[in-house]
Structure formats: C-alpha cells, structure tokens
Amino acid sequence: MTLMAPQPVSLSAFSPPPGDLFLTTPGQTDWVVPQGVYSVRVTLIGGGGGAGAHGSYTTGNASTNYNISSSGGGGGGGGGGAFVKKVLPVFPGQIIPVVVGAGGASINYVHLIWGKNIDGNDGIDSSFGNLLTADSGKGGGGGWAQYQSTGVGGIAGAGGIAAGGDINLNGAAGEAGDHRNVVGLSFIHADGGTGGEGQVLDSVPYGAGGTGHPKEISDPAQAPGTDGCCLIEWGF
Secondary structure (H helix, E strand, C coil), rough: CCCCCCCCCCCCHHHHCCEEEEECEEEEEEEEEECCCCEEEEECCCCCCCCCCCCCCEEECHHHCCCCCEECCCCCCCCCCEEEEEEEECCCCEEEEEEECCCCCCCCCCCCCCEEECCCCCCCEEEECCEEEECCCCCCCCCCCCCCCCCCCCCCCCCCCCCCCEEEEEECEEECCHHHHCCCCCCCEEECCCCCCCEEEECCCCCCCCCCCCCCCCCEECCCCCCCEEEEEEEE
C-alpha cells in the first residue's frame, strides 16, 4: 500500500466571509453572532451631551418701553462621546445586547427670576454586552441670570472618557457659555458655548455635543447632543 502524504489544509476554508453590522439608531439590539464567527472588531461611540439653557433676563415696564433691564449668561456646550475600538472573542449563536447611546435630549429654557438655569442632559453610553463601553458626553451647564446673580455663562460639558479598547479616544469637551457682560443689555443673553466635536466614523461625525444658543436666538428649546453608533466587523 502506498501511503499518501498529508495535504495542507487552507485555514481560509474555515473562515467566515467578511461582514459587518453598522447600528446608528439609539436603543438596544440583541445581535446573534453568525455561524463560523469567533472574533469581532467592535467600534463604539457614545452619545453627545445636550446644551445648557441660557440665563434668565428681565425687561422694563411701559414707562421704559420694555427695554431689557438685565440679561443672562450663555448656556454651556455639551461634551462629545468617547470612541473605543477593540477585537473581542465571541462564539457562534451567542446573543449579545448592543446599545447605541442617544444624544442628550433637548431641554427647555425656564424663565427664572434669578439663579442658574437648566443644565443640559447627559448623553447615553454605547455598549457591546458587558465587553466594551463608550462613555457618553455630559450636558452643558445652565447660564446664570444677571438679576441678583452673576450673569456668568454655563459651564462646559465634559467629554466622555475612553477606556478598555485597543484604541481609546476621549470625547471633546464643550465650551463654557459667555458672561452676560460681553453683550450687556444689547441682547437678552450672551452666546452659548460650542458643543464638543463628534468622533468621525466612515466620514460622518457621531456623538457630538449640543451647542448653546447664540445671542441672536431665544428659542426655549436647547440643542440636543447627537447620537452615538456601533460598528461590528467579522471575517477581517
């Protein structure tokens, strides 16, 4: 009998074809690991924080033609969400809850007589089961009224802290709102702070912080943060 030498077996025959799942809608998805997949590369971006409301203002009376008599500081900009990327072990058929973090929801200005206005909402963390999490950006601070207060702008929202990934990028902090003395009584409030920039994935920014209203805008609704995302890749 002639014995045949063993033939080399290509490992590619057992490798799954490349694939990916890109989730951008906030909420939870229970992802089932495809057959043949034992390793995935996961990218997460947390939701951005919303902007804080500008400080309260007061107006005069009929005798002064209702001129502005005090103004408020600008609202603080929200912080951006963190970016994390990591290769993780999985097994076929495993069910993994994947959460795409929403941006911090818009809040409404409250016409207080004095004191600090409403802080922006924090974003929501994005996560891949309990294996990897991208921290959300924090909401910007509410601005202060001038009347019986300082009229200072709202504080900046902190960016999300990145940890646990092979690649970790902290979210960008927002900027503080301007003090009311920048605009005096020419506007009812000062400029709000710029929101922290979003993290870019596939040429699109995700998880940006909301920007406080500029002095020319007095819309009660403040800017929300933008949503995060999750990218799952296999067969790479």
